[in-house]
Amino acid sequence: MKGDADRAGGDPVDVTRMVLETCRNLEFTLSGICDASPSSHADEVRAWISAGRHGSMEWMERRLEERLDPGVYLPGAASMIVVADRYHDGRRDRIDSNGPVRGRIARYARGRDYHKVLKGRLVKLARALSADHPAATFRPCVDTAPILEREHAMRAGLGLVGKNTLLIEPGHGSWLLLGAVVSTLRLEPTPSRHPGGDPCGTCTRCIDACPTDAITPFSVDANRCIAYTTIEHRGDIAPDLAASTGDWLFGCDVCQEVCPHSVRKKRRLPLSIHSDYAPRRDGLGLLEVLGWDDAARNTTLEGTAARRATLWMWKRNALVCAGNALLRSPGRSDAEALxxxxxxxxEDSQENAAVRRTAASVLKRLVDSGEAT
Ligand code: B12
Ligand code: SF4
Ligand code: SF4
Known part of the structure; x- marks a missing residue:
């Protein structure tokens, strides 16, 4: 690394080449560089927050100025190295209609926690760069930092933002997790590999398929998004949203599954993923989740991003999925047990109040529909 930097001689073009080579050695699926300029969509982001589209994620309000401008997040920021890891291994979900009733887990949370997988390698990248450029600051971030990762990824040439608001790389689809290193070091931006700016054209598949009508072009109302209601929302799930949640136990992939860029056509989508993302499970049995205590939850979910939801949230989600399964197929073999x-x-007075309320609300839906006797 030291030798590379010496050869680079501080010229932004050479340093950029060296940075991208290091990213390849660290096995990021995609990498690129953009300058650390403020968001071009600050007005839209402010309007999104003002309209309450972030739901109860008040952490999005608290650090808004940093989110809109990397120069506020890291004073003197000049460049951003943006990376992406592909995590979909190309296999379809196994659906066993005769097996015990299950709920699905969104693909990003099926393998090792991407925060750890990406952050570990971004820290290595930042350390290597720091050794060569001790006067500069390098700050690795994945997801939780107040950074508009998709906008910067697009500007760094990694792909294009679609109407479902996700970063799409034609060829990989949107099955990409993002991270970045924000730096005071000036680097040469990489050009877009997909100039033109719009991956969607007249397509509206994600908008039409979203089970909860959460998408308007280039914007998602988090309050209605199943990824929010099942992962972030620490309250009851409204009955109309519960009914549309289907079998999604943790997160939702519908707006990716239907996207023509993400659908695997004639084996053209590349399948190689970092081994850490190898899925451990595609879903979980609902009766199993409803029987969990903290220890069972921790053991089952250890090391995955699915730990984001607490025990009571998992039970709430499992109850919602159980109600939907009973309404969908009342004659299933485990219906009585469920x-x-x-x-x-x-009726369990020891159970968490929100879990009990969800159970009561599910029973009401069953009674109202005439399924429970
Ligand atoms: C908050 C959050 C959520 C919220 C809100 C989602 C959202 N769309 O913002 C909830 C909980 C719902 C969520 C869900 C999911 N998330 Co999320 N989430 C985030 C987080 C932490 C912040 C996003 C944010 O700032 N939103 C604020 C709003 C205002 O942003 P925005 O809608 O993109 O705003 C832009 C548009 O308004 C845009 N704009 C307006 N008009 C136009 C027009 C054009 C043409 C363009 C290009 C842009 C544009 O300008 C704004 C600025 O860029 C990011 C990580 C990060 N730090 O960026 C991950 C992130 C976006 N999530 C991610 C993932 C994987 C998901 C899920 C797929 C998880 C799942 N399977 O359950 C779902 C997808 C749902 C969806 N379709 O968005 C990935 C996305 C990777 C990718 N390929 O894009 C990220 C980047 C995390 C990561 N590090 O990889 N998420
Ligand atoms: S993740 Fe699911 S609920 Fe959320 S916007 Fe996409 S399709 Fe809709
Ligand atoms: S489904 Fe269609 S409209 Fe939605 S992001 Fe993909 S290409 Fe764009």
């Missing part, structure tokens, strides 16, 4: 478990939870 119904009995929901009733027991609704």
């Amino acid at each position: 119904r009995a478990r929901i009733e027991a939870i609704a």
Whole structure:
């Protein structure tokens, strides 16, 4: 690394080449560089927050100025190295209609926690760069830092933002997780590999398929998004949204699954993923989740991003999925066991209040639809 930097001689073009080579050695699927200029969509972001589209994620309000301008997040910021890892291994979900009722987990949370997988390698990148450029600052961030990762990824040439608001790389689809290093070092921006700016044209598949109507072009109302209601929202799930949640136990992939860029056509989508993302499971049995205590939850989810939801949230989500399964196929072989478990939870005074409320609300839906007797 030291030798590379010496050869680079401080010329931004040479240093950029060396940075991208290091990214390749660290096995990021995609990498690129943009300058650390403020968001071009600050008005839209402010309007999104003002309209309350962020729901109860008040952390998005608190550091808004940093989110809109990397120069506020890191004073003197000049460049951003943006990276992406592909995490979909190309396999379809196994659906066993005769097996015990299951709920699906969004793909990003099926393998090792991407925060750790990406951050570990971004820290290595930042350390290597720091050794060569001790006067500069390098700040690695993944997801939780107040950075508009998709906008910067687009500007760094990694792909294009679609109507579902996700970064799409034609060829990989949107099955990409993002991270960045914000730096005071001046680097040469990389050009877009997909000039033109719009990956969607007249397509509206994600908008039409979203089960909760959460998408308007280039904007998602988090309040309605299943990824928010099942992962971020620490309250009851409104009955109309619960009914549209289907079998999504943690997160949702519908707006990616239907996207023509993400659908695997004639084996053209590349399948190689970092081994850390190898899925451990595509879903979980609902009766199993409803029987969890903290220890069982921790053991099952250890090392994955699915730990973001607490035990009571998992049970709330499992109850919602159980209600939907019973409404969808009331004659299933485990229907009686499921119904009995929901009733027991609704009456269990030791159970978390929100979990009990969800059980009662699911039972009401079943009664209203004439399915429970
Ligand atoms: C908050 C958040 C959420 C929220 C809100 C989602 C959202 N769309 O903003 C919730 C909980 C709902 C969520 C869900 C998911 N998330 Co999320 N989330 C974030 C987080 C932490 C912040 C995003 C943010 O700032 N939103 C604020 C709003 C205002 O941003 P925005 O809608 O993009 O605003 C832009 C548009 O308004 C745009 N704009 C307006 N008009 C136009 C017009 C054009 C042409 C363009 C290009 C842009 C544009 O300008 C704004 C600035 O860029 C990021 C990580 C990060 N630090 O960036 C991950 C992130 C976006 N999430 C990610 C993932 C994987 C998901 C899920 C797929 C998880 C799942 N399977 O369940 C779903 C996808 C749902 C969806 N379609 O968005 C990935 C996306 C990777 C990718 N390929 O794009 C990220 C980048 C995390 C990561 N590090 O990889 N997420
Ligand atoms: S993740 Fe699901 S609920 Fe959220 S916007 Fe996409 S399709 Fe809609
Ligand atoms: S489904 Fe269609 S409209 Fe939605 S992001 Fe993909 S290409 Fe764009």
